[in-house]
Amino acid sequence: MPELSKKPLILLLISVTPFFKKSKTTSVQVIVNTKKVYDTLDQLAAAIAAANPDFSSTVMVGIQQGGALVSQYLYELLLKNNPHASSLEHGKLDITFYRDDVRNKILAPDPMHLPFSIEGKTVILVDDVLFTGRTIKAALDSLFDYGRPERVQLCVLVDRKEHRQFPIQPDYTGITIPSNRTDKLKMVITQDNEPQVVLFIP
Template sequence: MQKRQILDSQQLEITLSRLSQQLIENHDTFQDSVMLGLQPRGVFLAERLKQRIRQMNKTEVPLGYLDATFYRDDFRRRETPLKPNATNVPFIIEDKNVILIDDVLFTGRTVRAALDAMTAFGRPRKVELLILIDRKYSRDLPIEPNYIGKPVDSIFSQRVLVQWKEQGNTEDSIWLMN
């Protein structure tokens, strides 16, 4: 299988640092802001951003893990069954500014399901979307991210592989697979 590296660990560091600064720029002290990492891999990204914001700003941003499996619209329509992951949202999002965080944005269907899943924890004042890799021109739904790590041109048959150190990889790396 052919693969091309989109970001190596050094480039990723730079991108993460920019994304954190953008978040600080828009949310200042994060007084009414919370982060929701999407299961399974968005939570790794969310944890990294939380860490960086803590270092740069001395602020502790509340972070929850959100699993959208039960809210997907392709249940019973896929060939492989969906396996749910744990949801852990230890706060109420009523009237908060929510930052949804995921690693890759493709068709937008996961984000749609996540928007649905989120409402079980209250009515947020505002929702933003942060994405590490934006696969442009592939959306099925009118969903666009507010913060983008890196936009990528790709065709449908390709796949973006995100490898985090937390998953047991030797270093962070992001690939485009053919």
């Protein structure tokens, strides 16, 4: 499995801490272990390749923060295993100022990297966890400020579909996990630079 660079790892660890700082005793429970994450990423990459025989007009965009990490893994897998994916471009999307649930909070946007046009292209939008659908709605709003794609495909590592608030469904789903509405699930990188999906426990 391709190894992520140190920069995204540092960004993730810095960004996760403030989001869950409501309790100083917050702990985590591993919901999806590293092997299962890798197996699921392999399956997602294969499904994306099968549905997109030509990547010449296709770009992959990961939503900061977790989605950017998932998309990096998928992008490297696609390049490694599919010769026709050599033309696939990859970027990262920050949606901080498009969210409708953080209006009274201090905003700290993440790095944005879209070094290509999305006009008339197929955009594979990637996130780590699909929950209410608000993040995806914000991502779509942000994307369309950069251009009008031909179509958008949604890929998620984890789907918590029983809590949807918007009519948004993924084209590619890794794992569907039953959960309580108050649960906070996220993909994180361990100290050994390995991905896991964890539940944050106050």
